[in-house]
Amino acid sequence: MALSHLSLLRPVLCRFPPSITRIPLAAASRVLSLPRASCPMVLSNYVRHYATKKSKAKAKGQTAKVNINAALVEDIISLEELKEDMAAVLTILKDDFSRNLNIRTSPGALDHITVTTKDGKFPLNQLGQISMKPPQLLVVNMTGFPEAMAAVTRALQDSSMGLNPEVEGTIIRVPIPKVTREHRENLVKLAKQFSNKAKDSLRRVRSNAVSQVKKSKEGVSEDTIRLIEKQVQQMADSFAADVDKQLTTKTKELLG
Numbered sequence: 001m002a003l004s005h006l007s008l009l010r011p012v013l014c015r016f017p018p019s020i021t022r023i024p025l026a027a028a029s030r031v032l033s034l035p036r037a038s039c040p041m042v043l044s045n046y047v048r049h050y051a052t053k054k055s056k057a058k059a060k061g062q063t064a065k066v067n068i069n070a071a072l073v074e075d076i077i078s079l080e081e082l083k084e085d086m087a088a089v090l091t092i093l094k095d096d097f098s099r100n101l102n103i104r105t106s107p108g109a110l111d112h113i114t115v116t117t118k119d120g121k122f123p124l125n126q127l128g129q130i131s132m133k134p135p136q137l138l139v140v141n142m143t144g145f146p147e148a149m150a151a152v153t154r155a156l157q158d159s160s161m162g163l164n165p166e167v168e169g170t171i172i173r174v175p176i177p178k179v180t181r182e183h184r185e186n187l188v189k190l191a192k193q194f195s196n197k198a199k200d201s202l203r204r205v206r207s208n209a210v211s212q213v214k215k216s217k218e219g220v221s222e223d224t225i226r227l228i229e230k231q232v233q234q235m236a237d238s239f240a241a242d243v244d245k246q247l248t249t250k251t252k253e254l255l256g
Contacts, residue, residue, distance in 0.1 A: 073224070073228055075216075076212075076213055076216045076220060076224075076228060077209060077212055077213055077216075077228065077232075079231065079235075082205070082209050082232065082235065083235060085205045086202055086205055086235060086236065086239040087239070089198050089201045089202050089205065089239065090198065090239055090242055090243065090246070092198065092201075093194055093195065093197075093198040093243060093246060094246060096194045097191065097194065097246065097250050099111070099112035100112065100160055100161065100190065100194070101187050101190060101191055101194075101250060101254060106132065108130075109138065109161075109176070110124050110125070110130055110138060110140070110156075110174070111123060111124065111125045111130075113155050113156065113159050114155065115127055115148060115151050115152050115155040116151060116155070117148050117151045124140070124152060124155065124156075127142065127144070127145045127148050127152060128140040128141055128142045128144070128145065128148075128152060128172070129141040129143075129144070136175060136176040136177075136178060137173060137174070137175055137176065138173075138174040138176060139171060139172070139173055139174070140152065140156075140165075140171070140172040140173075140174065141170065141171055142170045142171070142172060143170045146170050149167065149170065149172070152172060153165050153167055153172060156172070156174060160190055161177075162177055162183075162186070163175075163176075184254050184255055184256065185255075187254045188250075188251050188254050188255060191247055191250045191251060191254065192247065195243050195244070195246070195247040198243045199240055199243055202236050202239055202240055202243070203236070205236070206232055206233065206235075206236040209232045210229055210232055213225060213228050213229060213232070
């Protein structure tokens with residue numbers, strides 16, 4: 001009789017998702033003896049997701065970012081000034097790239113060269129008139145400051161451009177090397193030197209900032225000091241990454 005009633009309820013029970021309940025052992029034996037249900041029982045809600053090795057490695061490699069309110073630590077160190085100092089390093093790198101690593105020749109290619117004279121240091125374009133006479137030849141007219149001829153010639157020779165100036169009276173002729181593959185690769189090496197120099201400057205800025213923070217330990221908790229040091233390191237890492245991006249972009253431009 002009970003079995004006949006259960007067979008009538010079976011279509012109704014199949015409409016509802018099964019639930020996991022504890023069944024007494026005696027009742028379990030009776031349930032197992034029932035005829036097989038015509039509707040399958042799908043436990044779709046009981047699925048366990050396991051973390052993959054890739055996701056675990058990614059989570060392990062990530063470092064929690066620290067973002068301290070500058071107003072809370074202004075008595076210890078100015079984070080805004082620190083950011084400006086690091087940004088200045090990146091600006092100098094971009095300027096070095098644009099001045100020293102140009103493939104195309106123009107009169108402005110020599111503007112960045114600094115000449116040391118007995119009266120001080122001066123940009124080359126303040127001492128001589130620079131003009132271009134193709135092919136690949138720059139001319140420096142030193143009529144206005146003939147006494148600086150030797151200093152200008154030396155500055156041209158010592159520049160990172162691989163120049164070999166030729167002197168004739170008050171005129172200095174500067175042949176520009178042809179844009180060969182070798183020349184491009186030499187410019188890439190020079191770009192790496194500028195990038196390493198920028199990273200050294202960033203490390204000095206970071207080191208000076210950390211030293212300043214450590215001097216302020218009195219009245220400041222160790223946890224706060226560590227958080228500030230982490231913030232400083234993260235700022236330095238961020239600008240170092242920008243340096244790498246600038247180098248990658250310049251390398252592609254130089255190699256063509």
